[in-house]
Amino acid sequence: MDLELSPRYVEFRDECRTWLRDNKPADPLASMDSSVGFEEHRLWERALFEGGWSVPAWPAAYGGRDCDLIEWLIYEEEYWASGVPGRVSANGVSLLAPTIFNFGTRAQQDYFLPRMAGGEHIWAQGWSEPEAGSDLAGIKTIAVRDGDDYVVNGQKIWCSRGKYADWIFCIVRTDPTAERHAGLSYLLVPADAPGITRRTVKRLDQESGFAEIFFDDCRVSADNVLGEPGQGWAVAMAAAGSERGLSLRSPGRFMAAAERLRELAVSEAGSGLDARLRDEVVDAWIRAEAYRWQTYFVAAELMAGGDLGSEASLMKVFWSEMDLELHATALRLLGDEAEVPSDWLDGYVFALGGPIYAGTNEIQRNIIAERVLGLPRR
């Protein structure tokens, strides 16, 4: 075991750090969930792409720099420590791209990946429906083959970035006679297709974080099915592993948040820090370190040919609850100022969603118990 970064990784880190420092926007961008902020964030995506830092883990042919997992983790640490804007492209880059790499045809890869990397296509996820949340296999949105197209009817909801996104990756039912996990397909839908209506669903903080998306005889080319028709569940679950595991929430953002929390505690503690709050701050810091080292060990296993599998559920529960508790501690430190809008309050509201999205933590704990520990399903 050797936990010191070797010289080539140090060089990589320095290059990344320098670029982020030199290219950080002078002023904070507007919220990516507003029409103005969305386009500002798209420009930031473009800047990252032109600097070669949009999708560093991808092959060079698609705009990446062929980073290995360790380099990618270093990049993420630097990214979040630098205070540059968040990634409006996260749905696409973190969730869809691994699926396109695994299941896409060459034509799909050549078309979608460069456009995703450059910020030309910003993606939203169209999985959940009013009646299909944790029980995702209850999907009712139907896509009927008609010539070279599918005709889509139904409704998706809780689509982050859904109001302004250019494309939507959906799970739809292509075989109406099949039930549950069978007969589903993974369909890539242009958001401007006729027959699509998008409506904002305000989050509890009044931000327009989500959309509900209605499909009314919406025609989508059959070329846009990702993977085999009818195999949508398997294709989707491969992406769900990415979502829960490494690619959505690298340790970098939590390490940066824990350090900001430490600074907040030091600055708020002019008259001495309450012992219980001090313990909470320490815990946040320790957890971020734990997540960091666990991630590095997992990354090393993956690089040696291992498989993350159901263990991704352990990661998801851990980071989402760590993030929530970290922000709750920040609000307790702020005391009666906590209710006044601030980055900490925004962060708290965002973190509240963590245990719910990407598969609720109750579902994740079932997966841990059944697939990691081997307990009986029923």
Place this chain on the structure above:
Amino acid sequence: MLFAFTDEHDMFRDTVRGIFANQCSAEAIRESWDSADGRVRGLWSTLAEVGVLAIMAPTEAGGLGMDEVALVRVLEEAGYGGVPEPLVEHVAVAVPALATAGASEMLVSAISGESTCTVALATGGPNVVAQVAADLVVAEHSGSLLAVDSGALTVAPKDSIDQSRRLAEISFDPDAATLLAGADVALASDRAVLGTAAQCVGVARRLLDFTVEYVKERRQFGKPVGSYQAVKHHLANVRLAIEFSAPLVYRAAWSVAHSDDAAVRGRDVSMAKATASDAVDHSCRAALQCHGAIGYTYEYDLQIWLKRGWSLSGAYGTASQHRDRVAGTLGLLG
């Protein structure tokens, strides 16, 4: 750079796991409770033969010349096996202290298994473990480490709820002891904390395995109790606690082995112990709850690991003591 254990580490771990499984069964542990010295027959000499006692001794002194990274892997197994021998004290603390001080006779005797060492460190509080089995005590005194012969001690034995821990308060005449010149008290303490954290993780893993097996078999309302979501979530939480404490132990092991910065070393060790203590406490609670009444009995072997968990959780500092130490390194103590 390698964020993983080497094949050598893994093979050594597997060897030790096999030894504990064969020679340190629950039955053997219960027998040790009835013995005068609290030891498992024959185990110490086997551990000497395969080099466990010599992990931290330099090769030129006949040791394995390995470091804390190899050590924590073995101590995790000792926790898993419920091993009652003073492995943390002997292997992690005493042997490297004797080696640093160039106390070659005492060192040779310790790594050959001829002698058994325990330690008396301020971080460990007044209760010395396994004094009754020890020939030598490496004791902290006025900022130094001394080697004290067992015969030179005044001893007041104390009971522990864990019958594998034969406690004693000791006193001695420092003038009759040997100074271990050059041996660092802070480093010795960090090693004791680190080794205990590793054992806590091993104990937690054993409690989880024990409980998973039980809830798969035990049926109520016509189904295995392990099929109920309430039980599943308890055990998923235990697995989470273990999953995110082990890497801090490995990280701390690496820091102790490689960092020259005592503050970094101390911070990493305390992060590991705080988390491992919490993990084992959590495991004890969940294991007992998921077993129900049978887990509450003396006859059922779960109690061996429950009691080890309770005692090791506080040994060489509780979670909150170690959190305070981390707070200090983070600039949170004002």
